[in-house]
Amino acid sequence: MLGVKTMRVLIIGVGNIGKQILKMTHFEKVYAFDKFRKDHIPDIHWLEEFHVPEDVDTVIECASPEAVKEYSSQILKSPVNYLIISTSAFADRVFRESFFEELKVSPAKVFFPSGAIGGLDLLAAVRKNIHRVIIETRKHPKSLGINIEGETTVFEGSVEEAAKLFPRNINIASTVGLIAGFEKVKVIIKADSSLSNNVHIISVISDVGKYEFRIENLPSPENPKTSMVTVYSILKTIESLNSKIVFG
Ligand SMILES: NC(=O)c1ccc[n+]([C@@H]2O[C@H](COP(=O)([O-])OP(=O)(O)OC[C@H]3O[C@@H](n4cnc5c(N)ncnc54)[C@H](O)[C@@H]3O)[C@@H](O)[C@H]2O)c1
Numbered sequence: 001m002l003g004v005k006t007m008r009v010l011i012i013g014v015g016n017i018g019k020q021i022l023k024m025t026h027f028e029k030v031y032a033f034d035k036f037r038k039d040h041i042p043d044i045h046w047l048e049e050f051h052v053p054e055d056v057d058t059v060i061e062c063a064s065p066e067a068v069k070e071y072s073s074q075i076l077k078s079p080v081n082y083l084i085i086s087t088s089a090f091a092d093r094v095f096r097e098s099f100f101e102e103l104k105v106s107p108a109k110v111f112f113p114s115g116a117i118g119g120l121d122l123l124a125a126v127r128k129n130i131h132r133v134i135i136e137t138r139k140h141p142k143s144l145g146i147n148i149e150g151e152t153t154v155f156e157g158s159v160e161e162a163a164k165l166f167p168r169n170i171n172i173a174s175t176v177g178l179i180a181g182f183e184k185v186k187v188i189i190k191a192d193s194s195l196s197n198n199v200h201i202i203s204v205i206s207d208v209g210k211y212e213f214r215i216e217n218l219p220s221p222e223n224p225k226t227s228m229v230t231v232y233s234i235l236k237t238i239e240s241l242n243s244k245i246v247f248g
Contacts (some may be wrong), residue, residue, distance in 0.1 A: 013063025121248035196216035
């Protein structure tokens with residue numbers, strides 16, 4: 001268990017990810033807000049209406065892109081660390097632009113955990129030198145809501161277009177877009193009936209070098225829709241807020 005006894009947090013969304021974070025971390029105080037459920041969890045202060053309590057130092061969003069859009073303006077008015085995992089919200093250009101305008105005058109500090117992928121340390125280091133990023137996601141046809149045998153490309157285009165057609169599949173592309181610039185990211189989605197796990201191949205072309213990351217996460221035993229690496233990436237970000245040593 002990660003012990004961060006000095007932190008007073010607000011968790012937005014107590015679903016698969018939120019519950020795992022609570023199970024694996026010992027905070028000094030936990031407020032929680034969830035629009036659709038209030039499960040009995042010991043020592044949690046449930047909020048009836050969304051707000052950021054004054055004693056909170058860190059807000060952890062693990063709810064939905066809608067939640068990011070709904071509460072960010074309020075959160076950005078507070079001097080908190082704000083961790084955002086539903087990065088697909090940022091595929092919406094209008095929201096993205098207003099968020100970063102508000103951030104300019106905000107006392108908050110925003111963190112985007114690496115979520116279901118890796119390699120973001122390298123991407124962030126060379127971000128100004130990146131020409132192009134191609135993110136190829138391969139999933140079983142059933143995960144994309146289609147019924148085919150073999151392999152076929154179902155989408156090729158920008159993150160913004162992918163967001164309209166596959167809104168539940170673009171956290172990764174949005175996180176990469178936030179680092180490299182959305183205009184530099186091309187998304188390819190393939191259905192492949194031979195796959196049991198989702199595969200993401202991220203190819204980066206830059207002035208500094210060419211990089212390729214292949215990620216194949218195993219489904220979490222408790223919830224096949226989420227991989228544990230997303231939870232671990234949030235824990236890593238929480239840990240780095242309190243650590244004297246930070247990798248990456
Ligand atoms: N960045 C990444 O790589 C990555 C990886 C996996 C999941 N995610 C994202 O993390 C989020 C959480 O995933 P999960 O598996 O825990 O989902 P989940 O559905 O199990 O839990 C989400 C919880 O948030 C609550 N919620 C939804 N909208 C809300 C709102 N507007 N206000 C308050 N509460 C709200 C729901 O009631 C639910 O309890 C999702 O948006 C998912 O897309 C991101």
